[in-house]
Amino acid sequence: MQNRRTFIRQSALAAGSLLLGAQAGAAELLVDARSRQLTILHTNDTHSRIDPFPMDGSRNEGQGGVAARAAMINQIRSEAEHVLLLDAGDIFQGTPYFNIYKGEPEVKAMARMGYDACTIGNHDFDGGVDNLALQMKQHGGFSTIVSNYDFAGTAMESVAVPYRIIKKGGLKVGILGVGIELDGLVPANLYGTTRYLDPIQKANEVAGILHAKGCDLVICLSHLGYKYAGNKVSDQQLARETENINLIISGHTHTFLDKPDVLQNKKGQDVVVNQVGWAGLQLGRLDYDFNRQKGQRLISANPLTVTKKTHE
């Protein structure tokens, strides 16, 4: 693995090569000495994939598995100082581990990997809302963030939070979460009296709170889905119809993106959207550099650099 310094140099070179020399020079000069770095690692739709896919000749044989993910995360933590580890939901369902243990090893493994927060996917209700609360309470220890489910009167009421602010490396990071419409997707007996609220409206409201509280970065964990053919609410709408959200960690549609999308919000500011497929086959890593310079559009000023990695 390349170390942080060469990585930054390469990023700067890649950015510079895509800009006019003069602009790149100006950008370099403007970089505040008191800059900050933050590494965001993310997964989505891991679906109880505790073990790697079996060696049976099928498409993903040998890939994934929490032990390999844990080793990769440990490696990254040894190089990057300030790391946030996030998940966009559907932790449960998909292998016999869930049928037998109802989410216990999945949540335990996430706690051990040091996840900071997750949001809730539709399949996280598959053992019922009481089971979800039980697993998170007994084995979690990380935040379950969802801003648009009203859990009043359910066991999740004391577990889920609408947002959380995490201080990391001198930065204030605000995290909110949005979940998908449950009616017609999840059997009603599983989600109980959980009420689904308009995700765009709630995301906007909560992102506004986080902005007002002085967050340097606002992240939305979303299980709405990356994109749909129809007009079903997706992360495309979430990005375009809100403000104050910098990054959307996407889930639900099992979409493998070659690189994160950069969309513009209501105010024309950049919103980065990324999703890493499903089953823990990939781990996304976003390295942010922060400074005090205001008003620039992140991506148009410094094009996103993209690298593909396996392991060492």
Add this chain to the structure above:
Amino acid sequence: MIFSKYINLLLLLTLSLASCHRAMHPAKLAYHDYKIDAAAPRDSAMMRMLLPYRDSVDKSMNEVLGIAAATLEKKQPSGSLGNFMADAVLDMAAKQFKMPVDFAIINYGGIRSLQLAKGEVTRGKVFELMPFDNLLVLQKLSGDQVQQLFDYLAARGGWPIAGASFVIKNKQATDVLVGGKPLDKNKTYTLANSDYVANGGDDASFLKPIPQINSGYLIRDALLTYIRNLQQQGKPIAEITENRIRNAE
């Protein structure tokens, strides 16, 4: 356009002067896409923590039930994996409820494996294919309701089906055959369905008012028994590539 951006900038500057917080701003972003491949090193502490779970999962899930003659694929509008599952549900529904069943459907999104690999089929593989505790239920549909159901399947790109066939044209079902015969609007048909879809899941709310015959029989148990039955008869799981639902030319 450019002008309005400057206005926004000015506004932002004014607002930031009014606030005492000196926020940092994302200035640069790099993305790494880590693939977790078969050769990736594994964390031994994690392996140890998971060991007791793995041992008991393996004990109950490694039992070999049958053999797949070929790798079956999940595909729309029709595919070999869906054909196999729909055939299994149709066959087992008739046995379980001891009555003739005209056709069966499987919710495409409810098939949770993209493939069933050629070779030994374990209990665990069937759990991964159908992890949900969905029940096999029967519903009696009028000819019109069958047409409505098939239009719904057509609009969704085709779901696995057994005992019936149709062509998708302009997102609707045409040339509908049930049991090899054209749809009869005056007939009542028996459908083998999952309780999830019958209860209006996947936005199939039109099925919700139709009564269900339910004996608490899991679809996964139907699949497990069907595969065991084939094995006892000395038959493998065959690859059936028949296009029961196809798109119009």
